[in-house]
Amino acid sequence: MGNRKKPRFQLNEKQLGYAMVIPSLILVIVVVLWPVAQSFWNSLFDYRLNDPARSQLMLNSNIDLENYVDNYFYINNQLEDLEGKAEKDEAKSTIASIKEGVNKYHTKLISNEEIKAKVEKVDELLMNFKPVTNPELKYTEVDNDLAADYRKALKSYEEDLTAIAESSSDEEAGQKFQQTADLIGSTSETILESNFIGLANYGKYLKDKRMWNSIWNTTFFTVVSVALELVLGLGIALLINRAFKGRGLVRASVLIPWAIPTAVAAMMWGFLYDGQSGIVGHYLEVLHIIPDASWLLSTSEGGMFSIILADVWKTTPYMALLLLAGLQTIPNSLYEASDVDGANKMQQFWSITLPLLKSSILVALLFRTLDAFRVFDLIYVLTGGGPANATESISIYAYKTLFAQQNFGEGSVLSVIVFLCVAIISFVYVKLIGSELFAGRTK
Amino acid sequence: MKLWKSALGIFLIGALAVFLAACSNSDSTTEQDNPDENTDTEEASDEKEEEVTIVYARGVDTTGSNELIIEAFEKEHPNINVEFREMPADTGQYHDQLVTAFSSQSSEIDVFNGDVIWPAEFAQANYALELDRFIERDGIDMAAYFPGTVASATFDGKQWALPQFTDAGVFYYRTDIVKEPPKTWDELIEQASKLKGEAGTEFGYIFQSAQYEGLICNAIEFIASYGGQVVDEDNNVVVHSPETVKAIKKLQEIVNSDFVPDNILNFQETETENAWIEGKSVFARNWPYMQASSADEERSKVVDNVAMTTLPSGDAGSASTLGGWMTMINRYTEHPEEAWEFAKFLSGPEAQKIAATEGGRAPTLRDLYNDADVKESSALFANPDFVEVLENAVSRPVSPIYPEISDIMQIELSKALTGDQSAEDAAKNMQTKIEAAMNE
Incomplete structure (x- = not known):
């Protein structure tokens, strides 16, 4: 019985390979795709943290119980008070009908046992000046039709009362009416409609000139600064790849700009560019490279020039370092052989160094392009996006919308746009690098 | 052999993930624990001596008047301790920090200073406590303040802040x-x-x-x-x-x-x-x-x-454009009564006088400009032109x-x-x- 081995269940090699990478795939999905999906989901809503009517993601109608219960408490009292004040019978009957209407809708609302329990609880908290911190308690879903009707009714009551207030001859009474009208108006705003708006936010931003401007600013900044960094970085890498006295010192000192925190570097450049006392501004002016020292930070073109120069200064060392690593993998024997064949330095550079450095260059460009496209801290500190918004990058725009204005729906749209751009850039580069690195290596 | 290596790698990654998750878990539990402990001790002390600690946040103060004000308040209200929390001097950063705390409904800060342009936003976002009931109960005379400062704290017909000190171009x-x-x-x-x-x-x-x-x-x-x-x-x-x-x-x-x-x-x-x-x-x-x-x-x-x-x-x-700062109360405070006492004190004549004489901050109460000590502390406060500037200062758009x-x-x-x-x-x-x- 034990002699014959039973064929056991076994994965073939391919399946085994997939089984092995599954954990990392899951990791990628959790770490990379989940936040993006979350941003995308947020971007489908008109979602603003600082507006209570839109501070939740709501697919259905909701009611903000904290404010509703608080207002409801006053409405009844104020309406009774007004009934005594009304001069004309007409006004009196309007008030009576408003009271009846509000009561009718309120009864309908709390006919739902669950809502009734919540209303009582919220009322108790409010009586003690306690905030309602539990979102489950604060917001409750209501029937869409009831919400729409109640909202509409409250709006019309507001109009009725405002009309009475305006026609009232006694100013004090008029003010009382107006106050109640405002109260009812703000109550109607506690009944929240769904803020799901689908792709409308995207439509808005595709037509937004400011968005396209910031994309253009970012692209221009990225292309120019990365191109300059590549040329300068390659030069520096070639230099520090040679053996000469004090090479260690030069290699270390070249890295200094890269080691300085960007915010500090930006502050420093701010002083250097200053139109009154900045030394960079002064010498560029003396050399007639720029019209005058104040051109740098107070004109649109000057602002862009300034951030590109500061960025090139800051990140060229990084580029040089990546290229230096590539240079060191090129075997010396190739140069020796070409020497024997009688090639000059230029020919060696074009036929040996560059082709063998190609994949290093692509990797360095990939890192730098992605980095430059997300540029934020340098611009935020140096120009804040000004002057005339000429240096606003897409990340700055997203930050302003998300954090300064608390508009999470629209801010998420911008984040998704940044993500798409970055994804396209990396896709293109990975295609290029992939075909380069694996050319002739696959099977 | 290779298989073993990759299996080991996966194991390590898995272990790392579990480790990280464990770390973040323990972090969050300690964070959750702490406030509970705090409230426990506070409640316990409430029963014994009714002593309450409130947290007051404001931007960096280099003049030292802030400490004097807190001292004066604690002397007057021995049962309320005020803990001062220093916030960034940059108003924008201070704003973003507050907003982050309040949007998660944190009760960490009880009373805070707000820029004149914040009340409408904080009111609508439900970060600030409306003060009308308190003002009415304690009979605070809002007409004693400069009209511009009061107007910029009014939104939706309610008062969301008390003027603390003012500024104008x-x-x-x-x-x-x-x-x-x-x-x-x-x-x-x-x-x-x-x-x-x-x-x-x-x-x-x-x-x-x-x-x-x-x-x-x-x-x-x-x-x-x-x-x-x-x-x-x-x-x-x-x-x-x-x-x-x-x-x-x-x-x-x-x-x-x-x-x-x-x-x-x-x-x-x-x-x-x-x-x-x-x-x-x-x-x-x-x-x-x-x-x-x-x-x-x-x-x-x-x-x-x-x-x-x-x-x-x-x-x-x-x-002149109106600047300056307001006293506001966090809607999610656990001690509204004590917070109000402190807010009232901060914007009251005694604290404003200290701020003016020690910190050079312009009072929002009109009468203080007739006070001899205030006049003496700065040529500015004695200048009738300046009082006129404040009286006519225009606020920036009041909007959420x-x-x-x-x-x-x-x-x-x-x-x-x-x-x-x-x-x-x-x-x-x-x-x-x-x-x-x-x-x-």
């Missing part, structure tokens, strides 16, 4: 050069170009026109002095008016003149102050604090040669979406000043964009 001039300060913007332009260069000055006039919040303050002063408005009392956008266009044109004229620094579009308060105390300009617009730095013998080259007055007038008189309005205005005005668009277009664009933002 003022006009500085050099007494050794100028005989009679200019009454109108046109006079300013005339005098500035004539007097520029005298007594070692380089510029005629300096003010704030970089693309940031200060630009709005300066622009509002021009707009209001020509009779324009951004948002009217009924929340209608009225910025596209002949008055505003005229004001922006005047602003352009000054920016493009030869008596302002070439990099005036880069000037914020610091640049203005530095140039001013170096004696580089004949006239300047800044907040009242520059009076103190002008008189600082260590830094200033213009000691005793500086005087301040109201800003020049346009067609509709002179206008103020940050967005400010953003729109900064961009459009900056474009007008760099010459990228005309004054007419700037007014028109502000009108349509602010309207669109409000209707959203």
Whole structure:
């Protein structure tokens, strides 16, 4: 019985390979795709943290119980008070009908046992000046039709009362009416409609000139600064790849700009560019490279020039370092052989160094392009996006919308746009690098 | 062998993930535990001695008046301890930190100082506690405060903050050069170009026109002095008016003149102050604090040669933008009564007097300007011109979406000043964009 081995269940090699990478795939999905999906989901809503009517993601109608219960408490009292004040019978009957209407809708609302329990609880908290911190308690879903009707009714009551207030001859009474009208108006705003708006936010931003401007600013900044960094970085890498006295010192000192925190570097450049006392501004002016020292930070073109120069200064060392690593993998024997064949330095550079450095260059460009496209801290500190918004990058725009204005729906749209751009850039580069690195290596 | 290696790798990654998850879990549980413990101890002490600790947040205070105020309060209310939490000096960063804390409904901070432009936003976002019931109960006389300061804390007919100290744009001039300060913007332009260069000055006039919040303050002063408005009392956008266009044109004229620094579009308060105390300009617009730095013998080259007055007038008189700070209470505070006691004290006469005499902060209570100690502490407070400036200060648009309005205005005005668009277009664009933002 034990002699014959039973064929056991076994994965073939391919399946085994997939089984092995599954954990990392899951990791990628959790770490990379989940936040993006979350941003995308947020971007489908008109979602603003600082507006209570839109501070939740709501697919259905909701009611903000904290404010509703608080207002409801006053409405009844104020309406009774007004009934005594009304001069004309007409006004009196309007008030009576408003009271009846509000009561009718309120009864309908709390006919739902669950809502009734919540209303009582919220009322108790409010009586003690306690905030309602539990979102489950604060917001409750209501029937869409009831919400729409109640909202509409409250709006019309507001109009009725405002009309009475305006026609009232006694100013004090008029003010009382107006106050109640405002109260009812703000109550109607506690009944929240769904803020799901689908792709409308995207439509808005595709037509937004400011968005396209910031994309253009970012692209221009990225292309120019990365191109300059590549040329300068390659030069520096070639230099520090040679053996000469004090090479260690030069290699270390070249890295200094890269080691300085960007915010500090930006502050420093701010002083250097200053139109009154900045030394960079002064010498560029003396050399007639720029019209005058104040051109740098107070004109649109000057602002862009300034951030590109500061960025090139800051990140060229990084580029040089990546290229230096590539240079060191090129075997010396190739140069020796070409020497024997009688090639000059230029020919060696074009036929040996560059082709063998190609994949290093692509990797360095990939890192730098992605980095430059997300540029934020340098611009935020140096120009804040000004002057005339000429240096606003897409990340700055997203930050302003998300954090300064608390508009999470629209801010998420911008984040998704940044993500798409970055994804396209990396896709293109990975295609290029992939075909380069694996050319002739696959099977 | 290879298989083993990759299996080991996966195991390690898995272990790392579990480890990380464990870490973050334990973090969050300790965080959750702590406040509970705090409230436990607080509740326990409540029963014994009824002692309560409230947390008060405000920006960096270098004058030391803050500690004196807290001391005075604790003496008066032995059962309330005030813990001071220092926040960033940069108003924007301070705002973003508060908003982050409040949007997660944190009860960590009880009382805080808010910029004059925040009440509407914080009210709508449900971060601030409305104070009407407290004000009525304790009979606080709101008419004793300057009207502008009260108005900027009123939103939806409710009072969301108490004015604590105030600030308004003022006009500085050099007494050794100028005989009679200019009454109108046109006079300013005339005098500035004539007097520029005298007594070692380089510029005629300096003010704030970089693309940031200060630009709005300066622009509002021009707009209001020509009779324009951004948002009217009924929340209608009225910025596209002949008055505003005229004001922006005047602003352009000054920016493009030869008596302002070439990099005036880069000037914020610091640049203005530095140039001013170096004696580089004949006239300047800044907040009242520059009076103190002008008189600082260590830094200033213009000691005793500086005087301040109201800003020049346009067609509709002179206008100053209201700045300053408010006392607000966190809606999610666990001690509303004690927080109110402290907020009331902070904005009351006693604390405002300490802030004025020790910290040089302008009181919001009108009567304090008749107080002998306050008058003595600073020439500014004794100056009737200054009190008049405060009385007539105009607030920036009171709106829950103020940050967005400010953003729109900064961009459009900056474009007008760099010459990228005309004054007419700037007014028109502000009108349509602010309207669109409000209707959203």
